Amino acid sequence: MSALSTLAKPSTRKATQARTRLRASARYAPTLATVGLFLAMFAVGSGLYPSFLSGQVFLNLFIDNTFLIVLAVGMTFVILTGGIDLSVGAVVALSMMVAATLLQQGWNPAAVIVLVLVIGSGLGFLMGLVIQYFDIQPFIVTLAGMFLARGLCYVISLESIPVTEGFFTGMAQAQIPLPGELFISPGVVLALLIVAAAFFVLHHTRFGRTVYAIGGNEHSAMLMGLPVKGTKILVYALSGLCSAIAGILFSFYSLSGYSLAAQGMELDAIAAVVIGGTLLTGGTGYVLGSVVGVLVLGIVQTFIAYDGTLSSWWTKIVIGGLLLVFILLQRLFARKTA
């Protein structure tokens, strides 16, 4: 909200200093608005329900959404280049199915995890290749990828496969104690490490700068001699890898593989990225914003769970409404800075 008040000022023509400040704050404005919204929702929740204001409720947002955080990280990379990846939900389901089936056959869990990660990033890599070398829209290619991954799930099994393997069940139950009788799951640590790595890559490496450059203007990026081709392919491979990791995390969480799992999760991931302040046109956005976006989606669900009288479909309506608000906000900022 503070971002909004700084925006209003410069209209009283306060020289260029204020204008540069405006530009800087406008860049962060959508993300800051998301943070503000999250804090406001948490405050309202704490006012309404006495048990809401606890560290564990906050940490549960992470514990229940580890997979979505990882997905949103991968999706942020793709969207920053101006692309989109519709296959992530299906790849999550495929990863879970492969893991569950192989574990049932007595494979070593480490080998299973490695194989799943290879399959996920391989699929993403292939989609990236097709997008880059055949010049077909990412929308269509990743849609075909979605059909393919979901179809492979059906081929593996139509039934739900339980996971009883020791390492996976251990991970499902493991809790890392924090001071103050709080705890998190190992998955949260992994998800946060991935977020940190993504942050570093996006802001402190050549690859990250190229991702932003492609989203800003692909043609200019190419003329500047940036490795556009390789970066674009790599971004989809990265998203596939993130989907596979999310699939493993979801397996830890649900301890099963089911071909219909994670349906529509690609929409949640895209919504989280947009709510987190990344422009779908590419070029602008922050991976940390996407994480906050996931937390906002999580808190909406927590709200509805706490209320008890609201039906589950309100989640969808509220998420749609939030999307709308943030899109309109982005338009507003885009116009003001233009």
Added chain:
Amino acid sequence: MKSNAVKDLLKHRLAWPVLALAALLLLNQIFRPDFLALRMQDGHLYGSLIDIMRNGAPTILIALGMTLVIATRGIDLSVGAVVAIAGAASCAYIAASPEPASPSTAAVAVLVAVAAALLLGAWNGFLVSTIGVQPIIATLVLMTAGRGIAQLITGGQIISVSNDHYKAIGAGYLFTLPVSILVTAAVFVATAVLTRRTALGTLIEAVGINPVASRLAGLRSRNIIWIVYVFSAVCAAIAGLMISSNVTAADANNAGLYIEMDAILAVVIGGTSLAGGRYTLVGTVVGAFIIQTLTTTVYTLGIPPEVTLVFKALVVIIVCLLQAPKARKLLGSFRPARQVVVKETPKEKVAA
């Protein structure tokens, strides 16, 4: 000379989609010799072709609306949600009305669904044209919230209705043909006449090819954009009526699930570019038939139904690759020089 004619034919933008459809139908015919046969029974036409048309009717309808949206450089992701809302609204109206079996109730239910679609389409059009939001995001809002709204209308239940007049939309017969095929054909003809016999089609293409230039040329591109989104939503609503009347129930969760994907695929396979501009309604219909025939083919060939999606994905990838300009160039580079036309035809056949 002859191979020149073949070459010209292959250059036609509909050549590849039609070839793909013909190949699929031929494949079916080989595996089931009575595949293309039609028979009369109780005054109704029956046959695999009729089934394909009937099952594909909702996808064709939605794809027609989607074609115009895509021609303006847009996309409408919300059609699946509109399908669910239309079905939910009409079934909820019938279930709540005092005379749930009367023809007037069915008529009003249809009007309710269409009115809802007008509203939803206008909303999408407002976001895209007036606010200037990217179409993919603007319609994402309704795609996400729409299913929630549909569930709100049905109260999370599957509403069953028993109204024979309503049932006729999706499951009835008229002049020996299923009503849904006739409705779809009527919408197709109306769309073709409205956009091709008037300037509307050209205006839509102009907006898609260069929005700025068309605005500078004095074109009210905003109104055009409103029109296509409203049209798309109305098509989706009619499809929603068909789907819900066919099973005489409204299922807010599963009605029209992923139908937006099928519709977009139909448009792309049909040869309309997602980048906007020139569109082909016939191509879209052929594209939708290809998708529907694929599903039928899976059953004919005895492929287990769970493999359908993999099969579909592979065909989609192949068709898209064949249509990609880069892939064509790649194929072209293997060809001998342009003058030697005679050698060219077999190469094209291989590619087909």
